[in-house]
Amino acid sequence: MKLKKPVKITLIVLGSLVVLYFVALLVAPKIARSYIEEHSKEMIGRSITIKDISLNPFTYVLDVDTLAILEADDKTKFVAFDKFSMNINPLKLITRTLDISDIYMKALYVRTTQHGERFNFSDILEFLAQKDSIYYAEHPEEKKAQDNESKSAAEIAAGLPVKLSLRNIVFEKGNIIYQDIKVGSKFHLKDFSINIPAIYLEDNATGVDVSLKFADGGDLSVKVDANMATYDFNIYLNLHRFALACIKPYLNDSITYKDFSGFLSANITISGNINSILSSNVKGKVILDKIDLTEKSGSKMGAENVTVGIGKANLTDNEYLIDSVIVDGAFAHIDLYKDGKTNFDVLLTPMNKGAAKVTDSTATTDSTVTAEAAPKAEPKPEPKAEPKAEPVADTTSKATSDTTSVAKAADQKPAKAKKLKAKINKLLVKNTYITITDHTIIRPFNYKVSAITVTGQNINYDTPCNVNVAASFPEGGSLSLKYHGALSNLNTMDIYISVKNLVLKHFSNYSLHYTAYPIKAGTLAFASENKIVERNLDSKNTIDIYNITVGNKVDDIDPEYTVPMKIGLYILKDKDDKIQFDVPVKGNLDDPEFSYGKIIWKTVVNLLVKVAVSPFRLVGNLAMAGASALGFDLGKNDEVLIDANTETFTSEQYAKAIKMTEMIQKDPNLMLTFTQYYNPRKTAKEYKVKQLKIDFYKQKNNKTELNELDYRAIEEIKDKDKEFQAYVKEHSAEIDKNYMMKVLPQMASKRNADLLKVLRAQPGITKKNLKVITAPRDALRNYKDKPMYKVTVDVQ
Numbered sequence: 195m196k197l198k199k200p201v202k203i204t205l206i207v208l209g210s211l212v213v214l215y216f217v218a219l220l221v222a223p224k225i226a227r228s229y230i231e232e233h234s235k236e237m238i239g240r241s242i243t244i245k246d247i248s249l250n251p252f253t254y255v256l257d258v259d260t261l262a263i264l265e266a267d268d269k270t271k272f273v274a275f276d277k278f279s280m281n282i283n284p285l286k287l288i289t290r291t292l293d294i295s296d297i298y299m300k301a302l303y304v305r306t307t308q309h310g311e312r313f314n315f316s317d318i319l320e321f322l323a324q325k326d327s328i329y330y331a332e333h334p335e336e337k338k339a340q341d342n343e344s345k346s347a348a349e350i351a352a353g354l355p356v357k358l359s360l361r362n363i364v365f366e367k368g369n370i371i372y373q374d375i376k377v378g379s380k381f382h383l384k385d386f387s388i389n390i391p392a393i394y395l396e397d398n399a400t401g402v403d404v405s406l407k408f409a410d411g412g413d414l415s416v417k418v419d420a421n422m423a424t425y426d427f428n429i430y431l432n433l434h435r436f437a438l439a440c441i442k443p444y445l446n447d448s449i450t451y452k453d454f455s456g457f458l459s460a461n462i463t464i465s466g467n468i469n470s471i472l473s474s475n476v477k478g479k480v481i482l483d484k485i486d487l488t489e490k491s492g493s494k495m496g497a498e499n500v501t502v503g504i505g506k507a508n509l510t511d512n513e514y515l516i517d518s519v520i521v522d523g524a525f526a527h528i529d530l531y532k533d534g535k536t537n538f539d540v541l542l543t544p545m546n547k548g549a550a551k552v553t554d555s556t557a558t559t560d561s562t563v564t565a566e567a568a569p570k571a572e573p574k575p576e577p578k579a580e581p582k583a584e585p586v587a588d589t590t591s592k593a594t595s596d597t598t599s600v601a602k603a604a605d606q607k608p609a610k611a612k613k614l615k616a617k618i619n620k621l622l623v624k625n626t627y628i629t630i631t632d633h634t635i636i637r638p639f640n641y642k643v644s645a646i647t648v649t650g651q652n653i654n655y656d657t658p659c660n661v662n663v664a665a666s667f668p669e670g671g672s673l674s675l676k677y678h679g680a681l682s683n684l685n686t687m688d689i690y691i692s693v694k695n696l697v698l699k700h701f702s703n704y705s706l707h708y709t710a711y712p713i714k715a716g717t718l719a720f721a722s723e724n725k726i727v728e729r730n731l732d733s734k735n736t737i738d739i740y741n742i743t744v745g746n747k748v749d750d751i752d753p754e755y756t757v758p759m760k761i762g763l764y765i766l767k768d769k770d771d772k773i774q775f776d777v778p779v780k781g782n783l784d785d786p787e788f789s790y791g792k793i794i795w796k797t798v799v800n801l802l803v804k805v806a807v808s809p810f811r812l813v814g815n816l817a818m819a820g821a822s823a824l825g826f827d828l829g830k831n832d833e834v835l836i837d838a839n840t841e842t843f844t845s846e847q848y849a850k851a852i853k854m855t856e857m858i859q860k861d862p863n864l865m866l867t868f869t870q871y872y873n874p875r876k877t878a879k880e881y882k883v884k885q886l887k888i889d890f891y892k893q894k895n896n897k898t899e900l901n902e903l904d905y906r907a908i909e910e911i912k913d914k915d916k917e918f919q920a921y922v923k924e925h926s927a928e929i930d931k932n933y934m935m936k937v938l939p940q941m942a943s944k945r946n947a948d949l950l951k952v953l954r955a956q957p958g959i960t961k962k963n964l965k966v967i968t969a970p971r972d973a974l975r976n977y978k979d980k981p982m983y984k985v986t987v988d989v990q
Contacts, residue, residue: 219249230244231244240266243261254284255282255296266317273304279296281294281296294361295360306370306372308372361392364387364390368386377443377444379440384406384407386404390403401419403417404416411435411436411457415431417429418430425467425468425469429463430462430463435458436457438454438455439454439455439456446544449542450541453487458480458482461478472509476507479501480501481501482497483498489541499523502520504517510612512614514615517619517620519622520624521623522624524626524646528629530633613656614682617654621650622649623647624646629641635703635706635707637706643667644665645665645666650662654680655682656682660678663677667696668697668955670955673691674693685727685729686727690722690723691724695717695719695843695848697716698717706748707751710752710753715741716742719737720737720738721901729782733780735777737777738773739773739774833984833985834854835981836981839880839881843949851949852953852956865964866964866965867985868967869967871969871973871977871979872981873978874935874974878935882929886929890911890917890918894917939968946967947966
């Protein structure tokens with residue numbers, strides 16, 4: 195059957211159009227590829243290479259194979275990717291929608307280098323800026339219109355002829371490299387990937403997922419939820435074990451060090467608006483692990499773990515609410531040098547300080563970051579408009595704008611800075627130690643303070659708070675420090691310090707330096723109550739020294755003080771080998787002549803000199819002490835007298851107990867048992883009187899918390915004091931007998947635990963050769979002697 199001529203013509207035309215359609219879709223991408231490669235330098239000032247571009251006429255999938263933007267040397271890759279594809283749905287154009295989906299990019303590669311203020315893309319920006327300048331010189335009205343317009347993404351979308359829809363955007367296997375040539379740093383982001391389900395320029399929320407790995411260790415994932423109409427956003431950041439070693443080149447500008455390592459992790463949420471970034475709210479957790487800083491000397495400082503929980507941080511509101519700060523396993527050292535400096539002065543000296551400036555040859559090593567490396571631009575056509583017309587217009591416009599801005603600024607007063615709101619709900623430092631080395635004295639002093647613990651709750655910046663510090667000294671010594679004050683005013687505070695069982699032989703080098711006498715034995719207890727008001731210090735200090743023994747004077751040492759140490763200490767000791775004196779200290783902390791330590795030491799020296807030149811005091815001491823004053827006397831060798839109404843021990847009691855452990859050092863087969871004895875009924879009566887004295891003292895002095903100095907004052911209250919007797923008559927019935935009988939065993943247990951801790955710190959003491967216990971209940975009921983620990987010796 196023959197087709198009619200009109201039908202034939204129609205079919206031929208349609209067929210030709212179809213053929214042309216397919217040819218156009220197949221050929222046009224090839225033409226585009228050639229055009230881009232040939233004119234890339236005219237467009238961006240850099241060469242672009244493309245392996246292939248294709249468009250499937252059936253699926254409308256656009257594929258770009260292996261594209262690269264080269265550096266100025268036309269050899270090195272700047273930006274590149276292996277594959278790019280996207281699907282365009284032409285049928286959606288009927289509904290005035292440009293629908294682009296399945297946007298996919300594989301192996302994106304970006305290499306950014308910096309040298310000073312120049313980047314390897316600076317020449318591109320300069321090239322494009324020059325093109326813009328030429329264009330706007332020819333079209334000044336467009337420049338003015340563009341300057342006056344500021345639209346949101348939603349407004350831009352509303353002005354488009356079609357509705358824009360971008361869906362299923364995936365980038366994978368990317369690599370991004372940033373290198374700072376001048377500093378010498380390099381960051382390499384591996385396996386960079388992005389997943390965006392959809393991008394909306396209207397009211398819908400847009401979500402972005404980004405994940406990557408760092409070449410030196412660690413990975414990062416970021417999730418962003420944003421509304422393009424309101425510019426509100428939420429960012430969820432999860433950083434896992436980022437290796438901090440890569441920031442070492444930047445540390446050179448701040449400190450001098452040998453090595454640095456550690457890991458940073460974070461789980462952070464940031465909520466805010468793009469138009470007011472500084473008003474964003476930040477919350478989450480930041481973790482530092484295995485922080486290790488090695489100084490030039492080889493010494494180290496750092497921490498096993500530092501965790502900071504952030505409840506809220508807002509720069510605009512000046513508000514910082516920290517849920518918790520926990521430091522675990524921190525370690526540091528302090529070195530004191532003769533020039534008055536410390537190891538921190540050395541550490542905080544920038545490593546790059548005084549270094550020679552980078553030479554021109556060094557600066558030009560990387561051709562991609564120098565001004566000379568920028569390609570020579572093609573000759574540009576002269577603008578048709580007169581060259582001077584556009585600058586004149588811009589100057590006038592700018593002057594008008596500046597005048598208006600200045601007028602507005604003059605009318606507006608600067609916003610008053612908001613008051614700082616800072617709070618730490620929980621502070622905990624644990625398992626921490628500090629070593630101290632003093633090179634300022636004749637023989638260096640080395641000491642280690644361990645088991646440092648710092649605790650605090652509800653620490654506000656502008657209201658008084660309490661911070662407690664505890665630490666351990668070698669051989670059973672301990673430190674307790676209590677701080678009360680507001681961080682906003684460090685000129686006013688209360689600090690209470692208590693040192694117990696400090697073994698003095700470790701400080702022998704200080705004694706040698708100041709007196710030329712070495713310390714052989716002895717323990718010290720120190721209590722200090724300090725009140726500082728506007729930098730003015732009022733300090734009450736009590737020092738108890740037990741069994742201090744010094745060696746012979748070292749003749750080849752020229753001491754700072756000429757002190758007759760042996761005779762002075764001998765006179766100061768009472769019949770029990772104990773020295774006790776008070777040292778009040780007052781002064782202004784800003785006074786350059788004021789030195790807390792020197793005042794105490796000078797007081798001790800003056801006391802030694804004073805008693806040494808008093809022969810009558812010497813005779814009195816000998817008469818009182820008798821022959822036992824010439825040696826070390828523990829009283830009965832099988833007992834240590836105690837106060838059953840307190841949980842603590844005196845320096846004398848500690849020393850007597852420690853002295854008894856020396857036999858184990860001589861014979862490890864021996865075993866010591868310290869058995870605690872006291873009469874519960876008698877002790878309860880004494881405890882009741884003591885408790886009444888404590889309550890009486892608190893009421894009389896309007897105190898809620900007591901320190902060691904307060905307890906000393908309580909001990910001096912006489913039973914026959916009329917005020918106290920009146921208080922007892924009124925309040926005696928308030929103290930329950932059953933309560934006292936319950937408290938006494940608890941106090942006994944705490945004494946056992948404290949004594950056991952101190953004794954186990956002595957050389958040769960183990961769990962097998964030492965016991966500290968309380969006598970059975972029946973034995974306590976029938977006990978009629980003074981409260982004490984009876985010590986028995988046995989063979990293991």
